[in-house]
Amino acid sequence: MFVQASILALLTGSACAGTTIWSGSFNPFPNVSVFDEWSWADEVGTYQWYIHGTQPTSHYLALSPKYKNPADTAETNGLMVTIDSTATWNSNMERTELIPQTTQNLGTGNLFYHFSLSTDPTGLNAPDSTLEHQILFFESHFTEIKYGVAPNPTNLQWMVTSQFQWGTPLVPGTWYNFAYDIDFSGQTVGLWFSTGGSPLTKVANNVAASTSTNSEDFHVGVLRIVNTPAPENWYISGVYIENGPITTAIGNGNSTGSGTTTIPTTTPTTTPTTTPTTTSPSSTPTGPTVPEYGQCGGTGYTGPTTCASPYTCKAISPPYYYQCL
Structure with a gap:
């Protein structure tokens, strides 16, 4: 067996x-x-x-x-x-x-x-x-x-x-x-x-x-x-x-990513809350922006929510995690 x-x-x-x-x-x-x-x-x-x-x-x-x-x-x-x-x-x-x-x-x-x-x-x-x-x-x-x-x-x-x-x-x-x-x-x-x-x-x-x-x-x-x-x-x-390269798909064995992807070195943080935070990109940033691959929203997220140009804030694992892509 x-x-x-x-x-x-x-x-x-x-x-x-x-x-x-x-x-x-x-x-x-x-x-x-x-x-x-x-x-x-x-x-x-x-x-x-x-x-x-x-x-x-x-x-x-x-x-x-x-x-x-x-x-x-x-x-x-x-x-x-x-x-x-x-x-x-x-x-x-x-x-x-x-x-x-x-x-x-x-x-x-x-x-x-x-x-x-x-x-x-x-x-x-x-x-x-x-x-x-x-x-x-x-x-x-x-x-x-x-x-x-x-x-x-x-x-x-x-x-x-x-x-x-x-x-x-x-x-x-x-x-x-x-x-x-x-x-x-x-x-x-x-x-x-x-x-x-x-x-x-x-x-x-x-x-x-x-x-x-x-x-x-x-x-x-x-x-x-x-x-x-x-x-x-x-x-x-x-x-x-x-x-590697990593299999990113769950369950079906098809990959959509590679083992060499990099993200910013800033550390994502979360704080428990009952209300998910979602974001949408702004065309006129007035404060800190999030670089490519950075977290820009999600449950408990309290950091910047505007992505650096030309990236937009996209739902990766809603409502928990949104990322600049």
Whole structure:
């Protein structure tokens, strides 16, 4: 079964803009009991499964089409990851995480680590914004998504070595698509992002980081710092790693971008608000203007809203993100 899945992953990768060097697709897993086939004595499959609590696997993992981004047509199921007071492993922190099982070198050259995140659209078992969460991270935490931390606890925030770089509000039921743009040779990392089925765009330029991995320390899951009884459910789909140029389309393997796109070095910021801010370009700028690829509007955005000529402010992932193009 896993051999067939590996062949399928390679064939799928050949149709993408880049080359998929490791597929974290959940298609090879008809049910969550298959994750239990992996052990240190028998390292089968595409994921290591050992960072979790004492309950059965079905307590922490679930597979269903409703847990995947509907735009990802390559996936049959998405994964629901659950953490609660039983989900402790080697600490008092709650964590449920999968890790790549592979002989492929996942830490060389310029690679793109893709994944999509969401939560239950009804708000059931919603994440607690008063507690720190570390999501889809490396062991050294040189890049990760965090939730429940400053400067905006209700935002999903991209951190590099625990330093805030970019964020967006977490809205139940919205799918957030990410790709870590990691240059292992140049020791830098950037971020690509979109929502729903929109193509990825580069929202944060590469910054210096101590990029490193042993190819088996990318944590596909969630760590909650404080132990508390309240259960939380996170949805994950579209996990794969590719060489550039990046595949920007969600789910269908067609690329509309390249791995060499650059954006301004100004840091996008967000502040939670209930009213999205949209903008339209002005023909007579009276204040600061936003350069090409800069953020010019979106939920909580408080910066300049007029694009430098000849660019216009366009909806990339409305209502959350607008960009000068």
